[in-house]
Each structure stands twice: as C-alpha cells, then as structure tokens.
Amino acid sequence: MPVLCFNSHVAYGYVGNDAAGLCLRRLGVEAWQIDTVALSNHPGYGACTGRVVPAADLRALVDGVAARGVLAGTDALLSGYLGAADQAAVVAHAARSLRAANPRALVIADPVMGDSGPGLYVGREVAQALAATVVPMADVVTPNAFELGWLTGRTVAGRDDALAAARELLAIGPDLVIVTSIPEGADSLGLLAVTTDRAWALSVPRLTFPVAPNGAGDALAGLVAAHLTRGAGPDQALAAAGNAIHRVLEATRDAGRRELALPAAQDALVEPGTRFAVTAL
Template identity: 45%
Template sequence: MKILSMQSWVAFGHVGNAAAIFPLQRLGAEVLAIHTVQFSNHTGYGDWTGQVFTGDHLHDLARGLAARGALSLDAALSGYLGDAGVGRAILDIVAQARAASPAMLYCCDPVMGDTGRGLFVHPDIPPLLLDHAAPAADIMTPNQFELEQMTGISCHSRAELLRAISSLQDRMRRDGPRLVLVTSVRTGETADDTVELVAASPEASFLLKTPRLPLNANGAGDLIAALFLFHVASGDRSGAALRHALECAGSATWAVLARTASAGSAELCLVAAQDEIVSPTSRYDARSL
C-alpha cells in the first residue's frame, strides 16, 4: 500500500507526520511524506524554532514526485493546515493523485481546535475545510469539537452526534464512501471513566469505548487518523470492514496512550509501543449504533 501523508513535521516528539509515518510503515505501508512545516517541537510547548512551508513549496515537491511517477497512490492523508495557501496546494495534489489513481482514498483530518482550547487555526481554515476539503474527502476524522464547528450541531446526545455526522457526510465527495471517524466523543451518555469513538458510513455506525487514561497527549488524533485510514484502505469498505477499522485503530491508539501514560512521557511512546500498533494486546470491540 502506498500512502502520501501531508502534515507538519517536528524534529522532537510525535505529532503530524512524526505521529503518522512510522506507525504506517510499521503496518507495512510505503509512505511518501510532504511536510507542511518543519519545527523543533510542537507548538504546545510555547516556544519552538523552524519554518512554515508555502503552497508553492508543496507544489514544487509534487512536481518532483509526479516526474518519478510516484503520485499513483492507494491513499492520501492531510492534517493541520498552517494557512489557506497550503490547504489549497494539498487539495491540488489530491486532485492530481486522484487523476492518476481514481480509486485512491483521501482522508482529511480537519484539525481546527478542541474543547477547552477553542479554535487554534487561522480564521480562513474552517471555511476552507468545510467548503473545499470536505467535498474532496472520502474519510474525515474530526474530534467532537471540530464536528460541531463544521456542522453547527451541538452534540449533547448520541442522536445529535449521528445527525451531525450525517450533515458532514452530505458535504463529502459523492463518489466516495463518505466515512467519518469522530474521536474523543463525550455526550450525556458517556461515562466519566470512558472515552468513546464513533465511526460511520451513510449505511452504518459503530461505537467503541475505551478506558479514560490520565493524560492528554498531543499527536493522538494524528495517530488514530493514520491508523484508521490504513485499516479502511486495507478492507473492502463494507460495514464489517468499517467496524474492523475502528476496532484496530482505536485499540492500537489506546495501547500507545497506555504505554505513554505508564512511562510518564509528555510525548507519544511510538517506538516503545510499536508492537501494539500492529497487534494490540488489549482489544476493544465496537457495537452498532
């Protein structure tokens, strides 16, 4: 499987491409990477060094990949967007790759913000994601805050969450499977000691519960988006395959987070937990909603 991942890169720690590339490789994928930034560390530390790349930089790299015939892909993945120019370049590259490989899956992780932090992207990013990225996407992986921002639907119950997912699916690529994975779900039905994930196609939806861990690790959303994309692309896109992808991605991400919490680490312990990415020792089962 060949996957193009277009995300941020950090020299220290595991967010963006640094949270996605190694797990995908560990699962056996051939990963092509285009970095949208190169920083010393993620911005949550409060200070960092490095550079933000431009849309022209991304286009230039894509031209080089096309010259090698390397844009014939099984899947493409995008995450945090520093500015609208980078977002437009990513969508241009997705369109170019899809022309070479019409069956390619595009997964857009619509990184915008989170509960408690609010929006942390430039104001032109949310409309770009909703009006341009969603119509090109086969898979979207918002957290609950991002889903609510994109749809205008407050998800106080699972019924409202499913209505918001359906609203987002209506904006997604018509010829695609229109799969949505919602991470960090907390509704009125969620127990305090539990984290919920919901994955849905237009035909079916599934709920996965894992124990809540005593940490809030940067990069967990980037990790689960990559894992979910891999397992969807490896399946037959049926309801059973969607459920399997949710179980594999959710179980592996929980195992990495559990190892991280046990180590008391501020960064994901991806290398130490690499076997868990392939074969999680704790398996969590999803149920139909």
C-alpha cells in the first residue's frame, strides 16, 4: 500500500515527511518521499539552513518513480508543505500520472499554509497555488481551522463555522474534508470529517506547552492517509487519527520536548485507543 508523499524534510525534528512518513510506515504503509525542501530544522526555531528543491528536480523524481512502473500499485498521493508556488504544478502532474496508472488511487492534500496566531507562514503565492491547483484536484483535504478559513474566505471560530466552510470546500472538488484545531472554548479543540451528506465530530482536551510543537498536522495527515488506504471510513479514520495524535501530544508535553515524541509514542499510532469518541452530526 504505497503512498507518494510530497512534503518537507528536516535533518533535525519531526515535521513534514519526517512526521507523516513515520506514521505511514508504522501502520504498515510504504511512504515514498519526495522532499519539497531540505532544511536543518523547522523554521519555527527562528533560523534554519538548507534549500527549496527546484520544481524541475521534483518533476524528475516523479517521472523517475513512474518509469519504474510502480504507480499502478500506488494507493495514494499525499501532498503537504510546498516550498515554492511552482511546486504545485508538479503535485498536479504527479496526481494525473498516478490516476492514469491507478484510477482508484486517492489524492490527499494537507494545505500547509499557516495557523491561528502566526497566520500565514508560507508566501502568499504558495497559499494561492495550493488553493488554485492542489486543493481542487484532491479527493481528501485536511486543513486546520485557519487554513479552512483562508481557503473559503470564512471566519472559522467554532464547529458550526467549520461545518459550513467544509461543505463550501467540498463544492470545488474534494469528496472528504477533515478539519483540525477547531476552537471549542478554552478547554477543548474539535476535529470534523465532512462529506457531501454526512459529518462526524471529535473533541479532545486542549493541551498547553511552553512552546507548541510543530508537525502534529503533518502526522495527522499521514495517519489519515494510512487509515483511508487501508479501507477505513471517514469516521474511523477521524477516530483513529485524532486519538493517536492526542496521545503523541500528551507524550510530547510529559517529556518536556519541543519536537513531537513520535518515536517514543509510536505504539499509540497503531493502538490509539477510543478515549475520545466520534459523534455523528
């Protein structure tokens, strides 16, 4: 069950492909990584070294994988962080190539743009390329509340806002929207899975950190991709991914870490438990 993964790579830490890929592999799903940037660490530290991978190099990697004749057996494409706007066209090219080889393959877009508080942390041209090129061609989109608001031009301040915005996003192409980090008062955050005719919700306690770790959205997108390619329904994927990420974040907090405690908490990826239940709306 291979997944072709476009995302960032860092030498130190767990974000991008280094978070999503670990989650996929721990659930028995192969992750074929195409790194959009290669950095020393997440830019959230205030400084990093490395480079954005040129779009032409990314396309050569896609075409090289396709030349092996393996796309017919590839179950999904997962797109995350883009380092430049022209990389969006490469993701679209890869999606077309994959669908030509395997019409049943899923295209999953995690539109990494920003978050509440910092706002956009990619260039506006990258966010616009994601909105115009990547999101409309996806089968599944996994934005956080801020990203969902940016994509739809809505304010997403709670569950009702998120539900309405997710349904608006479905109208441009995706079949499933999974929304994370929905504000639900001071003590909890919500997640939603929304299709054209159904919706499910999950609420988890809000955790506090001296400095919030990065990469939880990348990890959750990897988990969603793993569960969907293994045949889970939207509600099952939401329950498993939401419970697993909360346990990883608890382990991160308890260890006093700045980076996600993914290696230490990896068993929770496989056996997330059912502490937080999904509710049909």
